[in-house]
Amino acid sequence: MLRVRPIHFTSRVQEFSALFDALGLVRVVNDVDWLEFDAGSGSVALHRTAADSTDDGVTYLGFQVKDLDVFAERTRVAGSQAEILQEAHGRTAKITARDGLEFMVDPTDHLETVATANPQLSVNALWYTPEVAAAAQDLGNIGAIPVSTAKNGQFADFKAKNGGKVLVHIAEKPAHGGLGFGYHGKLEVLLERLQAHQVQAHIIDESYGRTLHLSNPDYAELPNNPTGATIWINEEDQEDHYGYLKH
Template identity: 35%
Template sequence: MLRVLATRYTSALPELRRLLLDLGLVPGEEGEGWAVLDSHSGRVRLRSAERGSPQDGATVFGVEVRDPQEFARRTADDGGRAALEDSAGGPRVRITGPDGFAFTAEPASHAGRPVDADPDMTVRLEWNTPDLDGTAATLAAIGARPRPEPLLGPDLAREFTAKNGGVIAAVRAAAVSAGGLVLEYSGRRSELMPRLALAGWAAEEVTAEEAEGGSRPGGVVRVQIPTPDGRDVTILAAGPAGGAEMR
């Protein structure tokens, strides 16, 4: 099993939780200072952070697996760098890419997908790197599958899907880092924007990916949603900025 788990540290956990619910995610596990929400494909974990701290608004790249020991063995057999380590939640695996970026694979609490989450919303992990090919090899080694119809062009990204939910993308960048909290929306953007406005979120269309080499007709629009912790939540949606989608 392999499933996307994006962890957002935030000083505005109730507000971020409400935003994710407004976007069609559904509650999973919750506790003091943390909450996990499920999309139709992938999960988001929110963790409290002190306002203004370096963690506040940061998103941590991560995945969930069924059996950490077996996952580590298979990843190593397929050419990836995987090391078992102990954590408060039990054994987990640290994967390191050729560019030095590292992330963890945690044991999953369940393997099912929620039936009542918005089927058009997907959680997307972004690994910013100058080494697209090396990063793509690492993602293949952990069992991610090349995406048949990527959102972005091959000069910008290499995109993969996780078997049990979510998208993982290596995105070309000058410096190595984890991307922010990103989701994909495959429904009508003409319905998404009014939906966000009605819920009180000031979303803005800021970038047509077509101008940067997007591979789909009509390009990909980047919808930015400002949040109280100072970091936007991003939604990638197909269709031309300011125009009507052809569905």
């Protein structure tokens, strides 16, 4: 069992909380410096950090599982590196991918999404790498399920059994990507919801697909943040799969 749960570090927790509420995510953990929100598929955490921190505005790829020891053993048997660590917040598994990227997998007793979360919204985490095939192999070894692969080998999408997606993109060096989402349905419905919450957003319809763009709360003070000026929400149920192999 695996769920996508990236961690977004920010000094603008209030602004992101309001945005997540508008999108239809439901707050399931509400500590002072740590908040978790469920989407219909996947979860995302907000980690409060100081405005002058090097982590401010950064999103880290991450996952949740129920049994950490079983997960780590299965990952090692499959051929990927998994190390159990004792961190300040508790036990966690550190995955070291073939391209050198490291990410954490935390245990949880609750992999089931709360019923009131927006059922059409998914959390989409990003992984940038010069070795898309190697990243895909590591994702398969931790239990992620392939969804589609670009025929040019530069992109690969995976889903987790218990929710959320990971989008692997070709890049010069390995890196954690920014914050993103997907939407199963027409983006006009989500746009109307956001406008009702006074969130400015607009739909972009291009040859490779439709996306909804909304302003990133980090951008005004952190123009060099990894997500950039815009948080993208992909329309997931598009029928044109030109250039992609569906699994």
